[in-house]
Amino acid sequence: MREGPDIARIASLVGDPARANMLSALMGGTALTASELALEAGVSLPTASSHLSKLMEGGLLTLASQGRHRYYGLAGPQVAGMIEAITGVAEAVGPKRVRPGPRDAAMRVARVCYDHLAGEQAVAMLDRLVDRNILLRDDKEIRLGPSAASHFAAIGIDVYTKPRRPVCRACLDWSVRRSHLAGTLGAAILDKILAEKWARREKDSRAVVFTPPGRQAFEKVFLG
Amino acid sequence: MREGPDIARIASLVGDPARANMLSALMGGTALTASELALEAGVSLPTASSHLSKLMEGGLLTLASQGRHRYYGLAGPQVAGMIEAITGVAEAVGPKRVRPGPRDAAMRVARVCYDHLAGEQAVAMLDRLVDRNILLRDDKEIRLGPSAASHFAAIGIDVYTKPRRPVCRACLDWSVRRSHLAGTLGAAILDKILAEKWARREKDSRAVVFTPPGRQAFEKVFLG
DNA sequence: AGAATGCTTCGATGAGGATCAAACCATGCG
DNA sequence: CGCATGGTTTGATCCTCATCGAAGCATTCT
Known part of the structure; x- marks a missing residue:
């Protein structure tokens, strides 16, 4: 026992x-x-x-x-992480669906993960932010880089205020199997994306669909 | 629905x-x-x-x-990861036990996680291997550094043979909340530790208890 | 071959829990 | 107030599934 x-x-x-x-x-x-x-x-x-x-x-x-x-x-977030882990196993183990429906395709590109962005776009964004030294990645501990404050302030996101939750956190992406950005910063970025109407939530789904100009703006700010 | x-x-x-x-x-x-x-x-x-x-x-x-x-x-490993995630939530949400029993203490220091070492010691080991550039950490993707082959060969671990599973993988530690080393290399290192009798498995538990000389040997090789 | 060990299948039993209809609170509106 | 809306509680029903004894296979040992 x-x-x-x-x-x-x-x-x-x-x-x-x-x-x-x-x-x-x-x-x-x-x-x-x-x-x-x-x-x-x-x-x-x-x-x-x-x-x-x-x-x-x-x-x-x-x-x-x-x-x-x-x-x-x-x-x-811990509970959200657990659900994602279970989802991952269910996906891997479950019946291999021959064609990944159109909704699935959209989900892989960009979706909401609890309170932040996930999917290929989110993973690419984190990679780029690390490349540009705006964020520093060391294990799961993502930290702010020297230019982070000014960079995010320029687009109206305040990274100074310290709430209970960490500002940056890595969250393992369910579809890409690499990390994307979680934490209050990840949440703030998702807020920004939706507030600017760069993208809209798919109804009854976690999928996030960017408008063409929205995608351009997003890439300019976060992947540029 | x-x-x-x-x-x-x-x-x-x-x-x-x-x-x-x-x-x-x-x-x-x-x-x-x-x-x-x-x-x-x-x-x-x-x-x-x-x-x-x-x-x-x-x-x-x-x-x-x-x-x-x-x-x-x-x-x-994916199934193992899911179990760890659920365990984490159960731990966080469950009745806060006032005193963490002695077995728990040992578990926090070092334990077996599926097929590799976990706990404070394992986290410290990975950190040190990365510091020494033997392993390169970039996101969850841990890769072998230039000196990895010779370093591990010296202690009888072959990192060349490529099996289906990745050689290195990061695995989020349940107690420390940072990553430790999984993958075939992680498994090989645990094998080494047990083969050399640096430590023994606690009976009916995942805890791993190092002998005093064993700990010294371990630190010399992996933390030195 | 015969006996022993390790494990699975069958069958019967019982308990937990998912479900919804109807009744019951609570808050907001006119 | 009295009515409507949003939610919870109660009670009764039903069904799944966990459980174990007994019997059945399979593999190994002598």
């Missing part, structure tokens, strides 16, 4: 289809209401509510009450 | 206590027989056998038949 952290408890929380769908939906990064999650999971409201209590009790979700709305979100 | 890789299927496989215990046991890296796994999981042999079929069908295990023995092992 083994001891230690109760991994079965956590895994079984993810192991129910309804809950798994809810968690996948929340990987989009935006917090959702119980009704929205019920819809995503394809179950009735009471059922969803029951599942949400369990996920809360298990510490996988956070809850923000606003008036009569209650917004559920992932508890943190 | 969501589509995509069936994450619930994978997670529910890990979500049963008996199966979770088996997988945890296999994180030790050595393949085990059905009877050994039944003992680990605290279930009868028929029950264990049933669980093992499910894990096989789910693609989480590999099977090597040798005579009348059937050795079950983890299907690969």
